Amino acid sequence: MKRRKLLALTLAGCLVFPAAVSAEAEAVDITLWTYPVGNWVDAATVEGLIAGFHEAHPDIHVTVEYLDYTNGDDQVNTAIEGGQAPDIIFEGPERLVTNWGAKGLMADLSDLWTDEAKEAIYDSVEAACQNSDGVFYEYPLCMTAHTMAVNRDLFEAADALQYLDEETRTWTTENFVKAVQAVYDSGHETVGAVYCSGQGGDQGTRALVNNLYGGAFTNAEHTEYTLNSEENIRALELLAGMDGISFDASIAGGDEINLFCNGTLAMAFCWNVGQDAANAENTEFDILPMAFPSENGDPALCGGIWGFGVFDNGDETKIAAAKTFIDFMANDEAQAPESVKASTYWPVKDLGTNIYEDNDLMTEYSVFVPRMGDYYQVVPGWAEARTAWWNMLQQIGSGTDVKTAVEEFTATANAAAVQ
């Protein structure tokens, strides 16, 4: 009887304390959570990159989890509250600096930002990776310009190619309206969708609205939201009234890309070179990447800057190990080009060689890089503002007056910004 009790007790212990045990491991175990940045979501690619690191640093062991843009934030937030935030996270300044950084959850990465690094990394990127006090919460790896794309075959059939400039990949607002109408009249009723079921890919809808009449999302100092400017309101009113453009509250950015690639939608607003690289093979039409339309034909594109941040989980050894990992991934001469290539975006500094030398696709998309506008996603209250953004689009889609919806958004977002 006694022996049986002992056995039962051991068994119970065996089942109850697995988590406590694994923490005692000798080698440093760190976790990396990545958002789907290019191919940094593909298990085979990422495992390959990490294998390189394990070879160079056998004393550090990295485990990866993959997040998505629909639920990834919730997942990270739950994990933070559960006391198991990842050690390293791979995303952009709007999350690393503005959100978790501002909440005091991230470790200062200033020691990775050596003078040498500051010299090498482009100034606009450097500016985005720190908070207003100059504390660095992100060490960047890659960047791109977010664009839109059109289904060239459909546009050709609708005789709408005349409205856009295939050389510079730009178009004016007036021509954009004509092109959408032409495609709509040709019998393709779903031309484009202002997706707004959630926050996934929201930079696309913002870029569209801001560019149409040259409005700005925030002020130049990044302290205040300025969506309620006349230009933005006009742009939203234009979109709300266009045939062929729907405010679709049942899809988010990722869905829009899929609908574009399977030919349902004639345009995608949530686009960049990474989407092209991932989808070109499976699409049955020519994808024509375009800048967002603007009144004068000179758009300001939204940039994406992706890099690593480290959660401060109170364990110096892990933070140090995480920094070693970041340094290796982003700065090692042999590894860095591979890490960047896996993202299918451009490096944030001159790597010495053109890593995309024979890559036609990258060459094609490089016309957009000089058109990159202000990186404004560092305004305080970003998490609240982006929730309010898609709620506002849903309101407009449900028939609320544009001005009312925009004013409400601006009030909510600015209230969060001053907190």
Place this chain on the structure above:
Amino acid sequence: MKTLNRSLCYKIFSTAIVVLLALAFAFPLYWIITGSFKTGRAINAAAPQWWPQEWVLDNYRTLFSRQKAPLWELHIPFTNLAVTGPSLPAALRWLTNTVFMAVTSMLLTCVTAAMAGYALAKKRFAGRTLLFSLIVCAMALPKQVILIPLLREMSALNLYNTIWAVILPIVGWPFGVFLIKQFAEGIPGEMMEAARIDGAGEWKTFLSVALPMIKPGIGALAIFTFISSWNDYFMQLIMLTSTGNLTISLGIAKLQSENSTDFGLIMAGASLAAIPIITVFLIFQKYFTKGITMGAVKG
């Protein structure tokens, strides 16, 4: 004659409606299973294929070629050793986790509830009434409202992101105690008295007298706990994060948010989640029905 006709008419009419409704109820499951075998083109076609023209395994192939995870992981306490199973597609690990979670919750709930229900019904002790009213009150509350504090608690116990964070609250839920108590009320006092006179201790009395009497209740509770824990989602969503620890429900939800419009792949995942439990249900159908009704009558 006329009334007969009318009631016959009603009978035919109502049966026809019920048949139609039954078809509508079975349709989603049919759509899940056939959808999982359709090609991407058939899935995205504006005109759906009621019956797949071309049966392909692509969706399952994609599902299984995603991340890998060991089929099981068992940690040996006070060491760093762990027994891990073969590395297989993560979706299979999710099934193992779900089965483990549902079975363990079921066993623990039945054992603890049987003992507690018996004590509440048959033992007279101070605090009994108070405890019972606490149980009744707690039962009416939706357990989701306590999730935020529960999350902090699990984190403090170092159980966050382990399957135990999901199991323990299920076991704590007092419905089972309440149910078993209703069954145990029916144990005749004379039988217990007789056992005591025969020299049986408390434990022996429980095993030999009470247990056989509350067996039907335990059966009902087992089925109830198994289904509800298998189908629970909210608790799992909050408590589990890493790929190796997900349950099948969570896995499908994640699949859905990562590949939101690849319905073929999502249906393959949904089939994987639904078919095992439906099979169990069909095999034990009689017990299920009995368990559900018994739980209700006494509950």
Place this chain on the structure above:
Amino acid sequence: MKSNHPMSRALARRETIAGYAFLLPSLIFFLGFVIYPMALCIVTSFFDSTMKRADIFVGLGNYRELFQDRNFLYALKNTAVIVAVSVPFVCIFSLWVSSVIYNMREPFCSIFRCIFYLPVVTGSVAVTVVWKWMFNNYYGIFNYAGKRLGLLEKNINWLGDERFALGCIILILLTTSVGQPIVLYISALNNVDQSLVEAAEVDGATKFQCFWKIKWSQIMPTTLYILVITTINSFQCFALIQLLTSGGPNHSTDTIMYYIYHNAFKLYRYGYGNAMGVVLAVIIAVLSAVQFKMARSD
């Protein structure tokens, strides 16, 4: 009398020890993982609590804000609509279906019962994702069938349209809610005392009268049970919302459960979320009490 006293006290002590010993395993779980977090929930609801910062006591501040929060009131309203529609519908629908199939020959009764129970066992997530596909704006089967049958002129964005989204959610909720009630009603109807029914029929009562006067009162306990579980289930509707609409479009499908989640894990407002949880708990407690009272008075 005097000598009897210590003995009964010993017996009482023995009973108490045994009682608590039997209760112990269950109590550990119950107190540890239900009562303790519940208490914590109530306490935190009086604090402004967020991550990485000590909680700040705000008294009734969270509650006061709650009833001025327009989105919370939306959520409250939507939850009320879901409950108000689904509870009576589930009861009537399952009672009617059961009344049709309960006296069918086997295996038909079992087959039907099985089919109506299928959505319950299929699991909420698997059911939800297939409905998401069926409701899809671009290649969902509803739009296709609707257009083929001439009911719709153009595609309706079911889940993306304020006017339909909540209705769609309720429809899905109904299909997963009637399984258990049907099983229960079939068994209850089979247990109705046939002699009473026959006696009434001899007395010339119509089928309808038979039903109301005799069967209804006999299946009343079942109905009550179904009312209570359906109410609780409808309040807890979460997976559907989280996977299908995230509360949108324009807050038209926000429920309290989802809004709690939204506040806690998107906006990091734990205290506020807990206050909502407490309010929800109070509402459900009151409703359950009313339902019990009503049943008692019957």
